[in-house]
């Protein structure tokens with residue numbers, strides 16, 4: 642791992658809505674991601690996971706805090722500066738809905754080569770790279786001529802992953818990459834992400850499902866009601882969860898639950914959390 646983290650988030654605050662009805666969606670969030678690391682951000686629906694991701698990539702403006710990506714302080718960057726950062730391929734964000742990452746009027750080939758063409762790479766080389774990344778996400782070249790609307794949900798998710806990776810970014814943020822997939826596709830995409838991790842890509846993997854994150858993440862960050870209540874090495878967070886909400890998550894994940902953890906304990910934790 643290099644000395645410089647690929648991502649440093651400190652004291653990030655995000656509010657939504659008009660002043661008199663403001664919702665504090667992200668509270669003083671701080672997180673560091675080392676180069677080549679995978680961090681899993683988990684939390685229930687509405688806990689602020691997408692807000693954290695969107696604030697990191699400049700799609701939502703924080704009211705306080707700082708974001709540094711690959712040594713570049715992007716806090717307060719304007720749209721033009723964000724576009725330039727994305728064009729340089731530093732960071733990629735994969736939307737929860739793959740259709741949002743793909744232009745419906747572009748063939749898969751055009752979608753995959755576009756990020757390379759804007760970097761000044763010649764089309765022939767861009768197409769070669771697009772094919773290589775399509776095969777990395779285990780899709781057939783035959784799909785290159787199709788439009789996103791002519792693919793299955795699982796294929797679309799893989800194409801949007803390939804599109805995020807083709808420009809070889811420093812950091813990829815994946816918002817719920819497997820939650821809309823059936824179990825065979827989920828296992829397939831998790832396998833691909835494991836290969837990417839072995840290849841040294843830094844990933845932030847957002848999910849409401851601790852079970853999906855557990856086998857992949859080096860570190861786990863737990864969001865609860867807009868606050869990062871616990872962050873640590875994945876094995877430690879799972880083996881010795883410090884926060885009551887994390888204990889409830891571990892206890893509720895069928896594949897992680899220890900034999901001793903039972904329903905009574907889950908109910909006690911729910912009562913403690915007031916949920």
Ligand SMILES: Nc1ncnc2c1ncn2[C@@H]1O[C@H](COP(=O)(O)OP(=O)(O)OP(=O)(O)O)[C@@H](O)[C@H]1O
Pocket residue numbers: 657658664666684685686687688689690691692693849
């Ligand atoms: N554009 C918006 N305007 C107003 N409130 C918003 C907006 N986006 C999100 N929120 C609210 O902010 C809170 C956090 O939302 P966010 O989408 O970050 O949660 P999440 O953890 O990603 O949820 P999910 O797992 O359902 O995607 C929620 O209460 C949500 O209703």
